[in-house]
Amino acid sequence: MAQETDGRPVVTISVDGAPLEARAGEMLTTALARSGLLRLRQSPRNGAPRGAFCHMGVCQECALHVDGAVRQACLTPVRAGMAVERRGVL
Amino acid sequence: MSHDVIILGAGPAGANAALAAAETGLKVALFDQQPEAGGQVWRAPLPGLALPASPEKAGGDALRARLAASSVDLRLGRTVWSVGAHFRLDALGPDGNETVEAPRLIAATGAHERVVPFPGWTLPGVIGLAAATVLLKSHGALPGQRVVVAGCGPLLAAVATGIVKMGGTVVAIVDLAGPGDWLRLLPALATQPRLLARGAGWALKLGGKRVPVHFRHGVRAALGADAVARVRLAPVDAQGAFTAGPEITLEADALTVGHGLVPGNELPRLFRTEQTFDRRRGGFVPVLDAFGRTSLDGLYACGDGAGLRGVLVAEAAGQLAGLACAHDAGALTAAAFAERTKAPAAAAAQARPFSDAMAGMMALRPAQVAAIPPETVVCRCEDVTRAEIEAAYDDGARDLNQMKQFTRCGMGPCQGRFCGDVAGEILAAKVGSREKVGTYTARPPLRPVPLADLMGSFDYGDIPIPRPAPL
Secondary structure: OOOOOOOOOEEEEEEEEEEEEEEEOHHHHHHHOOOOOOOOOEEEOOOOEOOOOOOOOOOOOOOOEOOOOOEEEOOEEEOOOOOOOOOOOO | OOOOOOEEOOOOOHHHHHHHHOOOOOOOEEOOOOOOOOOOOOOOOOOOOOOOOOOHHHHHHHHHHHHHOHHHHHEEEOOEEEOOOOEEEEEEEEEEEEEEEEEEEEOOOOOOOOOOOOOOOOOOEEEEEHHHHHHHHHOOOOOOOOEEEEOOOOHHHHHHHHHHHHOOOEEEEEEEHHHHHHHHHHHHOOHHHHHHHHHHHHHHHHHHHHEEEOOOOOOEEEEEOOOOOOEEEEEEEEOEEOOOOOEEEEEEEEOOOOOOEOOOOHHHHHOOOOOHHHEHEEEEEEOOOOEEEOOOOOEEEEOOHHHHHHHHHHHHHHHHHHHHHHOOOOOOOHHHHHHHHHHHHHHHHHHHHHHHHHHHHOOOHHHHHHOOOOOOOEEEOOOEEEHHHHHHHOOOOHHHHHHHHHHHOOOOOOOOOOHHHHHHHHHHHOOOOHHHHHHOOOOOOOOOOOOOHHHHOOOOOOOOOOOOOOO
């Protein structure tokens, strides 16, 4: 998908080991959604797909691993080189 | 004691409380999880992101400038995870855990979204209406390219307009209310002509884009495999129950849906202050005096977290709570307190008809809860269905905490914030009243925090091991 530039530098992060272009400072949820990565984890009991829901740090549905630590994607701005992992159930 | 007063939440209520208290000379610490003050309504755009001017951005910028120029000790980007007696607060910030103490605490923790569950509401691509306002105002992002905007209350028009402005397509607006419900509110809305004009502006902008509006309709289901692809609508009656009538299926890559807000009143609940159930105010709220004092000495509450009244009342209630703190701390004489509280008390009274009307549109409709299918997940965190909640009742659970222990409903990482209100309503339909069912017991941690972050660089070797006793 073509990206309109908005003045913020384009950086590369990795998602599950694959490189992904994102804009420095944008929310991780936004960067992932632009590439169609809406599914961020699966629910613990039914294994159903889940993605960002409240976007304000309350619901924990967007929790994933950033550089090895559990983080909420909706509260995590993109930094060059950050390693994001969706490890399934959190 | 490190401070005279700690304030939790830097939205319109908390920030105004901080400014009012600091002006009297009190040493104030103001905490918020977000990196900038403003709360959800005045949320700042992310750094480096140029967004068009709006009244919300202007209001937020003015508030942030006043805070920066004040003596308030700003502790932003902090996750407050523990508040202990008299009052010790622990928060996780960029430099690890930090602790402050003060004899007074103001809870201004705002509200979070209520979504009455329907099949498919847990699919990726289904987000809250308030969530959509965060994307539009702060992240500069669209919820999707083709969006259905559904639910009730004033956020419907605000979100739909924001999506259109940013170049997205609103497939349809789906409003539980009918045009007549809105018309009946006109006299109350007209008490705030500036806001009424904005609402009319939204309607005009949307009219120009020919966005279909389905009044008196609700979302029956969101459909899709890995993400939402279609949204099925059905007509509802005045109480929000589905009625016989043609269903409508829309193709969409996002659904933003919200059925009002729930006060985030976990701090007063944590301290077991007196609570009351007030449907119009969003659910269980702390009992307060006219200045925001709870039933516990030194603990105050204001803003939507103390009962939904909206931003205009929140600003005034924040000022009143800040002044009450100053008075109770001995920094304001009774006469000065009486003088300074006049203007904010009048502002709150003036805003009340408007805020009552809006809160009424967003109150939980019991008939809507009654329509949740049995196999639908109510607790997102633990995948607990409506049928399981009702089975817990059959097994003897008579209040929300018993039901939680039977089912794990409310035991997951959101700590019951998204299921508590609806699960309470489901159980109350069997038990008889929300008061009997009560609320989940609030306990620390107030928010989940990674243990590794609290530990910092400490490890096992840092634990002091006492010398063994001599034999």
